[in-house]
Amino acid sequence: MKIQSLSVVVPNKKCINNCRFCVSRMHESPYKNMMDENLPFFDLYQRDYIKRLEFARDNGCNTVMLTGNSEPQQNRSFLQAFGTMNNNLSKPFRWIEMQTTGVLLDESYLRFLRNHVGVSTISVSLSAFDDDINAEYNGTLPQLKVNLRKLCALIKKYDFNLRLSVNMADYFTGRSPEEILTYARQELLADQVTFRVLYTSTDDVNAQTQQDKWILEHGASPETLDAIKKYVTEKGRALEILEFGAVKYSVMGMSTVIDDDCMSTVPKESLKYVILQPNCKLYSKWDDPASLIF
Numbered sequence: 303m304k305i306q307s308l309s310v311v312v313p314n315k316k317c318i319n320n321c322r323f324c325v326s327r328m329h330e331s332p333y334k335n336m337m338d339e340n341l342p343f344f345d346l347y348q349r350d351y352i353k354r355l356e357f358a359r360d361n362g363c364n365t366v367m368l369t370g371n372s373e374p375q376q377n378r379s380f381l382q383a384f385g386t387m388n389n390n391l392s393k394p395f396r397w398i399e400m401q402t403t404g405v406l407l408d409e410s411y412l413r414f415l416r417n418h419v420g421v422s423t424i425s426v427s428l429s430a431f432d433d434d435i436n437a438e439y440n441g442t443l444p445q446l447k448v449n450l451r452k453l454c455a456l457i458k459k460y461d462f463n464l465r466l467s468v469n470m471a472d473y474f475t476g477r478s479p480e481e482i483l484t485y486a487r488q489e490l491l492a493d494q495v496t497f498r499v500l501y502t503s504t505d506d507v508n509a510q511t512q513q514d515k516w517i518l519e520h521g522a523s524p525e526t527l528d529a530i531k532k533y534v535t536e537k538g539r540a541l542e543i544l545e546f547g548a549v550k551y552s553v554m555g556m557s558t559v560i561d562d563d564c565m566s567t568v569p570k571e572s573l574k575y576v577i578l579q580p581n582c583k584l585y586s587k588w589d590d591p592a593s594l595i596f
Contacts, residue, residue: 304361304362305358305361305362305363305575305576306363306365306544306575307363307365307366307367307575307576308355308358308363308365308366308367308395308575308576308577308578309366309367309369309575309576309577309578310366310367310368310369310370310384310578311333311369311370311371311577311578311579311580312368312369312370312372312374312376312377312380312381312384313335313337313338313370313377313380313580314370314371314372314373314376314377316372317371317372317373317376318372318373318376318405318406318442318443318446319372319373319403319405319440319441319442320440320441320442321403321429321439321440321441322439322440322441322513322516322520323429323439323469323471323500323513323516323517323520323521324513331371331589332589332591333579333580333581333583333591334580334581335580335581336350336580336581336582337351337380337383337580337582339379339383347582348383348387350582350583351387351578351582352387352390352391354578354582354583354584354596355387355388355391355395355578356391356392357584357596358576358578358584359391359393359395363395363576364395364396364397365395365397365398365399366388366395366397366398366399367399367400367401367425367575368381368384368398368399368400368401368419368421369400369401373402373403373405373406374400374401374402375400375402375405375406375407375411375415376406378411378414381414381415381418381419382418382419384419385418385419385420388420389420394420395420396420396422397422397423398419398420398421398422398423399421399422399423399424399425399465400415400419400421400423400424400425401425401427401467402424402425402426402427403426403427403428403440403442403448404426404448404450404453405440405442405446405448406446407453407456408456409456409459409460412456412457412460412462413460416460416461416462421462422462422463423462423463423464423465423494424457424462424463424464424465425465425466425467425496426450426453426454426457426464426465426466426467427440427467427469428440428450428466428467428468428469429468429469429471429473430471430473430474431450431473431485431489431490432473433447433448433449433450434447435473436448436450439469439471439473439520450490451489451490454490454491454492455491458491463493463494464490464491464492464493464494465492465493465494465495465496466486466490466492466494466495466496467496467498468482468486468495468496468497468498469498469500470497470498470499470500470521470522470526470527471500471520471521471522472519472520472521472522472523474522474526475522475523475525475526476523476526477526478529478533479529479530479532479533479534480533482530483495483533483553483554483556483558484554486556487554487555487556492556493556493557494556494557494558494559495553495556495557495558495559496558496559496560496561497527497530497558497559497560497561498561499527499560499561499562500517500521500522501517502514502517502518527562530560531560533553534551534553534558534560535549535551537553538551538552538553538558539551539552539553541557544559548560548561548562576595583595583596584596
């Protein structure tokens with residue numbers, strides 16, 4: 303088994319955001335949080351957790367994605383513990399990425415992420431370049447609205463690698479690929495851009511969730527997606543083929559990827575990622591306990 307990346311689900315009771323298209327909200331998590339230091343036998347579960355980290359490293363993985371069903375920074379105590387556990391591994395993870403909308407992040411928190419947790423890449427998930435529309439689509443409370451320009455400038459101040467994970471919502475419909483990429487580079491100072499195609503969880507109209515219906519109504523037009531793919535492949539320079547099949551391109555000095563395979567159910571020899579859930583077990587699928595690996 304060869305593992306490309308390890309997605310660490312940071313335990314939280316409820317996400318501070320209410321993203322209209324959130325995949326996590328389409329399914330109730332079946333995984334109990336055993337990484338609670340107030341639970342009996344926490345020391346045993348913590349040891350299990352460390353074994354899973356070691357397992358991923360033993361299978362060629364050196365990349366951790368701090369992610370989950372909420373904003374990772376909502377649980378600072380877990381991030382503190384993760385940083386300590388990782389630093390104590392015989393072979394610590396060196397490439398640690400945190401996926402976030404940027405809510406609650408300030409200068410002090412960024413210093414903590416860099417110095418203790420060891421985060422090197424911050425992936426900012428956005429659904430629009432306009433702060434008001436972005437907050438609306440992300441379901442962010444008005445008092446927590448993210449100023450994308452200020453946030454991205456602060457991230458670069460502390461020399462993080464900045465990836466923009468662009469959720470392809472209807473805000474981008476009709477905008478040219480050149481306009482989108484130029485803004486990402488010049489205004490938001492991005493090092494990397496990933497275009498994330500939004501998918502519904504089912505084609506069955508009678509089984510669609512609120513998130514499915516939102517995606518059908520507010521997803522970017524097929525013409526916009528096709529134009530971006532055409533621009534990136536024709537104007538960009540192919541850098542490498544990622545292990546899950548997508549091609550990384552150099553466009554305007556940014557590494558650029560079109561992720562239209564994020565919910566693929568086709569088995570692969572090389573796992574795009576494995577998921578370490580708060581129950582201290584590893585899975586290959588987000589919402590299927592049958593995908594248990596270890």
